[in-house]
Each structure stands twice: as C-alpha cells, then as structure tokens.
Amino acid sequence: QVQLQQSGPGLVKPSQTLSLTCAISGDSVSANRAAWTWIRQSPSRGLEWLGKTYYRSKWYIDYGGSVKGRITIKADPAKNQFSLQLTSVTPEDTAVYFCARARGIGLLDYWGRGSLVTVSA
C-alpha cells in the first residue's frame, strides 16, 4: 500500500519561500511507472495542478503555468521523497497543498493528507 506523508511549515511570511516534503512508502520515487505530483486547493482557485517529477532513465520535471518561475520540484532518491519549493509567496498562495502519485501519465491514485499553508505576516 502506497502512503505519502507530507511535512512542512503551516505558516509562511509574504515574500518568503514555501517548502514542503512528501515522504513515500510502499513505492519508489525512482519507479518508472509513476510520477510524483503536487496539487493545491483553495476556495478561490479550486484544485490546481502545480507540477510533477518522474524518472524514465533520467529525471524529468513539468510545471504548471500559474506558478512557473517560482516553483521547484525535486526528487530525493536517497530518502525516497520529493519536495516542493515556491518562492516569493503572497497571500494568494494560501491553500491546502497535496502531494500525490500519478500512475502512468496522470492518474492520481494515491494522495497525501494535505497540508494547509497560510501566507501571512
């Protein structure tokens, strides 16, 4: 059974960097049949796909348009986890952030429990 355990601060100040980690059990971040994905959810923006990383003989990363330029997703095979960094945050980045496994290209079949991140001074 795949489990995703999210961790990271729940409060970030404006202009600072939001950082979250998703630890994987029951699968490998290097598995060539999965992609490791970040999604966020807020009342104003709904569910928003942020990006994913995956390994297919080499590492690939794809990012969503609304956060491009501010987002970094990294895999850490040694710790079997992946991470999200979002720079220069504003209150509009306040949301529940989910990590998820995508089976194949885009079937999000396992999700973390979600992390509420509030951007406030």
Place this chain on the structure above:
Amino acid sequence: DIHMTQTPSSLSASVGDTVTITCQASHDISNTLNWYQQKPGKAPKLLIYDASTLEAGVTVRFSGSGSGTEFTFTIRGLQPEDIATYYCQQYDTLPHTFGQGTKLEIK
C-alpha cells in the same frame, strides 16, 4: 491551458436517484479524463480514469462516458455516503487541469 467546465456546480438529489455530472473540455482531449470524489477534509479519491474505466475497488454504481470534449459521470442508486464534491481532470495536456467541482447533496 485546457479549461474544464463542470455542470452543475451543485446538485441535490434523493437516495436512490440517478445523478449525472457533465464535464466539457475547451479542446479535444480524446479519453484522457479522470473523475475524483472529495469528502470534506480529505484528499480527492480517484474513481474513474480514461473517461470510463472504473478504478479498482470503486462501486459499480459509478460510471463515466464520453470522449473528445464532452464527458459525463453518473451515479446510479444514490447513497448517503456519496455526498461529496466531484471533480473531473484532464491529463492530455500540461498542466493537468481540473474542473471547478460539483457539490452533491442529499434532499
């Protein structure tokens, strides 16, 4: 980005009813469409993928159909445990956008 439009945004039905939710894509996405169920305080749960394939362990009361730009999700024999918000998501083109959701309530 591909825009996904779900209708209705909310829906009230009685136990035992058949309910249908529609998802329209702004571009042809073939059958690259998923449906999710989300209950309050929980992560979304994958119900249907490739527009019509039921995820393992999901009740057969749920079904999906469609291709191209028009898709439907149907619940037959509505049960109290089906109360949730339902989302469609396309994975044809990055970013893998979601619909805005349909909140289902029991009358």
